[in-house]
Amino acid sequence: MTPxxxxxxxxxxxxxxxxxxxxxxFQLATSRLPSFTMLAKGPSAQALAAVPLLIVAAPFLIMRNTLMGxxxxARQFQFVxxxxxIAGFWSLMSGQVLVMSLRACGVV
Known part of the structure; x- marks a missing residue:
């Protein structure tokens, strides 16, 4: 395997x-599950605060919703x-950003 x-x-x-x-x-702090519907309440401070959480948590939310659905x-195999x-690619990109951020801070 290459580096x-x-x-x-x-x-x-x-x-x-x-x-x-x-x-x-988020679930520990608020006692409710995070969801993409947090953005559906219209422009508000709560919706703006939910954006960073949803950007980072999207792969988990996509997979949770897909597997439960x-x-x-009985969704088709192609949809799953x-x-x-999509969740894997999103996770890869967010993981790359996090690793680059840690590397820029000198942690890694």
């Missing part, structure tokens, strides 16, 4: 881990596969 492949794999895992951690921290609504690809 670039290993870096991408670690960024993917780091992106999913941070997404799950942010969702769990596949279980309860496409949602998994």
């Amino acid at each position: 670039e492949s290993m870096q991408m794999l670690l960024a993917l895992a780091f992106g999913f881990a941070v997404a799950g951690l942010s969702c769990s921290a 596949a279980r309860h609504e 596969f496409l949602a998994t690809i």
